[in-house]
Amino acid sequence: MHNYTIAKLIKGLQNKEFSSVELTQHFLDRISQLNDDYNAVITVTSEQALSAAALADQRLANGDAPAMCGVPILHKDIFCTNGVRTSCGSKMLDNFVPPYDATVVENFARDGAVMLGKTNMDEFAMGSSNETSFYGPVKNPWATDSVPGGSSGGSAAAIAARLAPGATATDTGGSIRQPAALCGISGLKPTYGRVSRWGMIAFASSLDQAGPMARTAEDCAIMLNCMASFDEKDSTSVNQSVPDYTASLGNSIKGLKIGIPKEYFSEGLDPGTEIAVRKALADLEAQGAQLVKISLPNSHLSVPAYYVIAPAEASANLSRFDGVKYGYRCENPKDLQDMYCRSRTEGFGEEVQRRILIGTYCLSAGYYDAYYGKAQQVRQLIQQDFSDAFKSVDLIMGPTCPSPAFKFGAKGDDPVAMYLEDIYTIATNLAGLPGMSVPCGMVEEKPVGLQIIGNYFDEARMLNVAHQFQQITNWHNQAPEAVQ
Amino acid sequence: MTIERKEIEKLATLSRLAIDEKTIADVTGRLSSVLALVDQLQSANTESLQEISRPFHTSQRLRDDQVDETDQRDAFQAIAPQTHNGLFTVPKMIE
Numbered sequence: 001m002h003n004y005t006i007a008k009l010i011k012g013l014q015n016k017e018f019s020s021v022e023l024t025q026h027f028l029d030r031i032s033q034l035n036d037d038y039n040a041v042i043t044v045t046s047e048q049a050l051s052a053a054a055l056a057d058q059r060l061a062n063g064d065a066p067a068m069c070g071v072p073i074l075h076k077d078i079f080c081t082n083g084v085r086t087s088c089g090s091k092m093l094d095n096f097v098p099p100y101d102a103t104v105v106e107n108f109a110r111d112g113a114v115m116l117g118k119t120n121m122d123e124f125a126m127g128s129s130n131e132t133s134f135y136g137p138v139k140n141p142w143a144t145d146s147v148p149g150g151s152s153g154g155s156a157a158a159i160a161a162r163l164a165p166g167a168t169a170t171d172t173g174g175s176i177r178q179p180a181a182l183c184g185i186s187g188l189k190p191t192y193g194r195v196s197r198w199g200m201i202a203f204a205s206s207l208d209q210a211g212p213m214a215r216t217a218e219d220c221a222i223m224l225n226c227m228a229s230f231d232e233k234d235s236t237s238v239n240q241s242v243p244d245y246t247a248s249l250g251n252s253i254k255g256l257k258i259g260i261p262k263e264y265f266s267e268g269l270d271p272g273t274e275i276a277v278r279k280a281l282a283d284l285e286a287q288g289a290q291l292v293k294i295s296l297p298n299s300h301l302s303v304p305a306y307y308v309i310a311p312a313e314a315s316a317n318l319s320r321f322d323g324v325k326y327g328y329r330c331e332n333p334k335d336l337q338d339m340y341c342r343s344r345t346e347g348f349g350e351e352v353q354r355r356i357l358i359g360t361y362c363l364s365a366g367y368y369d370a371y372y373g374k375a376q377q378v379r380q381l382i383q384q385d386f387s388d389a390f391k392s393v394d395l396i397m398g399p400t401c402p403s404p405a406f407k408f409g410a411k412g413d414d415p416v417a418m419y420l421e422d423i424y425t426i427a428t429n430l431a432g433l434p435g436m437s438v439p440c441g442m443v444e445e446k447p448v449g450l451q452i453i454g455n456y457f458d459e460a461r462m463l464n465v466a467h468q469f470q471q472i473t474n475w476h477n478q479a480p481e482a483v484q
Numbered sequence: 485m486t487i488e489r490k491e492i493e494k495l496a497t498l499s500r501l502a503i504d505e506k507t508i509a510d511v512t513g514r515l516s517s518v519l520a521l522v523d524q525l526q527s528a529n530t531e532s533l534q535e536i537s538r539p540f541h542t543s544q545r546l547r548d549d550q551v552d553e554t555d556q557r558d559a560f561q562a563i564a565p566q567t568h569n570g571l572f573t574v575p576k577m578i579e
Contacts, residue, residue, distance in 0.1 A: 099559035192539040206538055235545050236538070304524040315499065322500070324572055329565035336577045340500040353501055354511070357492070358518055360499045374525045376535035381528060383536070415514055416521050432539020456540065 001026050002162040003479070006071055006219040009165055013060055013070045020060065020070030024053035024114050027072045031116065031163050034483060037144065040158040042077060042135045043085055044117040052114045059112060068226055069112030074167040076155050077118040078125060079105050079210075080199040088201045089121040089133040089151075092321050092328045092347035102199025103231045104168055104210050111226045116164055120154030123349045124318065125175055125203045127151050128421040129411070132351045137408060140183060141480040142446050146405040149179030149421075155213050156183035161483045166214040166223050170200060172207045173306050174400075174425030177437035180213055181400035181449020184439045184478060186466065187213040188220045191457050192432035193238035195224075196231035204313035205236075207306075207429040216476050217438060217466035221245035224459060240457060248460045249467040254288030256465060257393040263299040264398030264424055276441025276448040277399045283472060284397075284465070292393050296385040301378045302427040307419055308362045308375035309430070314352075315359025321347065354415065383431040390455045395465060399424055400437040400449030424451060434459050438466045439475035447475070486516045 001023055004012065012018055028046050035041050049072065056070035080086050080098035082105075087093045101109070108115070122132040130138040130153030140148040141161040148157040152169035156179035159167055169176045171189035180187030188211045195210040202208060212223030224245050231237040260281065265274060285291050323329035323343030330346050333339030348356070362371035389396060402423060411417040428435040433453055440450035450469070454462040470476050492512050496503045503511055561567045566574075 095563075097563055099556065099563070232547065239545075298528070301525060301528055304522045307518060308522050308525065319500075323565060324574055325560070326563045326565075333575045335575050337500075339575055341502050344500050345502045348501075353499075354514060354518070356499045356501065357495045357511070357515060358522075360495050361487070361491075361515075361519070362522075364495070364498065371522060371525070373535050374528070374530060375522075376537055377530035377533040378525055378528050380533050380536050381530065383539075414517070416517050419518075419521065430539070 002030055003484070004165065005216050006068070006165045006214055006222050009071050010068065010222070014065070020053040020056040020114060021050060023070065024049050024072045024116070027116055027164055034161055034163060037482070038139045038141055038157050038161050039136055040120055040138050040154045040161060040163060041074060041117050042087065042120045042154065045084055045115055048084070049114050049116050056112050056114060066110065066112040068108065068222065070114060071112070071166070072114045072116045072164060073108060074116050074119050074155060074158050074164040075105060076152055076168050076170060077121055078170055078201050079168060080201070081105055081115070081118065084118065086118070086201070087134065088125070089123040089135065090348065090352070091134045094134065094328065096327055100199060103196035103229065103233065104200065104227055107226050107229055113226070119158055119167055122151035122153065124201070124314070124352050125151040125170060125172055126314070126351050126355055128174065128178055128418055130154065131408065131412070132349055134349060140405045141483055142184060143405060146407050146446065147182065149182035149405065151175040152213065153179045156180055156185055156187065159183070159185045159213055159215060160480060162479065166212060166219055168210060168227070169213045170208060170210045171429065172203050172310060173429050174422035176211050176213060177400050177425050177435055177449065177451060178422060180437040182405040182447065184447030184475065185213060185215055186217050186220050186436070186438045186476060187211065188224060188436040188459065188462070189428070189434060190224065190228065190459055191434045193236050194457065194459070195227045196229060196234045196237050198231055198233040202317040204310040205317060206313060207310060216470055217463050218246065218249055221249060221463045221467070243460050245460050245463050248464045251464050252288065253284065253465050253468045256289040256395065257292050258284060258289050259292050259294035259389050259393035259396040261294050261296045261299065261389070261396060261398055263296050268402050268420070268423070269399060270403035270443065272443035273399050273401070273403055273448050276443060277450055280440035280450045280469065281397060284469060287468060287472065294389045294393060294396070296389060296427065298378070298381040298385050299427060302382055302430055303419055303423055305375040305378040305382065305430060306426045307358070308371045309379065311355040311359035312362045312372050313359070315356045315363065318352070318356055379430045382427050386427070386431050386433060394461065396453040398451055400451040404443045404446035404448055428453050432456070434462060436462050436466060438469060439478070440473070441475060487512060487519060
């Protein structure tokens with residue numbers, strides 16, 4: 001059952017081939033047997049999962065089952081879960097048990113999905129390798145000496161290891177797409193505002209967006225149907241109707257215009273990755289799509305702009321962690337300032353502290369205009385590049401990452417080398433556009449991802465082309481030998 | 485651009501973080517390399533461009549000015565590090 005897609009599991013549950021309790025127990029057993037090898041799941045909610053599964057079986061028997069009734073999933077540990085620890089990968093929130101659910105968690109519960117537990121992640125979603133988690137790094141199921149990507153590395157590795165058929169994730173600069181690529185699964189970052197951020201612990205509020213991770217584009221469509229909603233509680237949630245993302249999966253891609261930005265195939269791209277991505281593009285061309293050369297001339301400014309805007313917003317968002325109302329408080333503080341300072345210094349890891357310092361610098365008197373103001377202007381240049389490109393193409397494609405999964409510690413001493421890991425994904429966050437990664441090849445036995453960027457709210461078209469690609473290729477069905 | 489040790493100490497104070505003597509040189513070096521990266525922004529011609537703080541042009545939605553939340557003090561105080569008689573408590577700050 002663990003090799004079934006979500007679409008197949010839904011059919012199996014509806015046809016009574018297996019019950020949700022059997023299915024849930026099967027995945028709980030796999031987590032218990034295999035998770036020590038990968039460290040992808042940091043909280044397992046067995047009792048709660050089996051109760052939810054029993055309830056789902058009743059609803060299936062009564063014939064009033066909602067869309068994902070009885071399907072087990074994992075939630076990234078950035079989403080607040082009522083009564084279940086939500087750590088955000090940090091010592092700061094190691095003891096935090098929220099008294100409420102995030103809207104995304106509520107939506108999945110409404111649609112009958114069963115939560116198996118919570119996945120590991122880079123601390124406060126700040127990282128591209130999952131090495132910054134307080135709970136230790138996640139290992140890539142394809143090569144356990146290598147990173148799974150980040151920050152949603154736990155969700156991606158869990159799906160690759162068949163510990164769950166799908167998981168929630170978030171993407172601030174590539175945190176869904178990059179780990180999806182490195183772990184050989186599919187992942188979608190929707191348009192900013194499509195999925196509610198309420199109850200999702202904030203990193204950089206103008207960039208953060210939640211999305212689905214699963215093995216196939218079809219499964220991402222099923223999950224997005226559930227996740228996407230207008231939410232009064234999130235002031236940036238967009239009040240626009242949610243289409244059925246599965247309805248257009250079967251459409252032909254003949255005549256579709258795909259823009260290929262020259263900047264995404266330049267210096268720094270691993271040659272094996274380039275070959276795999278170009279082969280995928282040729283496969284789509286053979287299906288009738290038209291490849292169009294385009295340019296995104298300000299691409300080189302996206303990483304610098306991101307590393308001003310994201311830390312600036314993070315330094316403001318993370319000021320709430322002060323040891324007063326929830327989270328970590330240091331032992332025996334001598335006064336209030338000592339309590340703030342030691343709680344934060346002992347509670348936050350090195351990368352989080354670095355980003356708070358950078359953000360504080362960029363926002364401080366005398367530097368605001370040169371850094372923050374400038375970065376916000378550059379953001380408009382990047383947005384303009386995309387809007388010019390979408391005048392002549394339907395979608396944009398290229399590699400998700402510059403190379404396959406790297407080894408642990410390979411970029412440890414140099415934060416800038418790690419930041420460049422997201423060079424192809426960051427621009428879409430700055431522009432608020434949707435982006436997706438689907439597996440499209442292997443280099444040295446490690447997966448490679450094809451990135452698909454769409455226009456605002458064009459997720460259905462992205463999922464359609466990804467699904468059509470998965471009808472003619474088999475990369476999404478591959479599994480690491482140890483977990484088959 | 486490089487960053488001076490004094491500036492790091494000021495930033496740490498503003499951020500309510502402590503940087504110990506052993507790591508301050510290391511932190512200074514790493515922050516300088518990140519600032520060198522973000523300095524690339526200065527080459528961009530942004531004359532006459534507006535600063536945008538949101539990905540696309542939507543107006544910030546406002547809710548009606550009415551109380552719409554229920555009292556959940558007990559639930560939220562149950563997860564607080566220290567409370568007393570329904571209040572969050574912190575170390576004494578006035579002698």
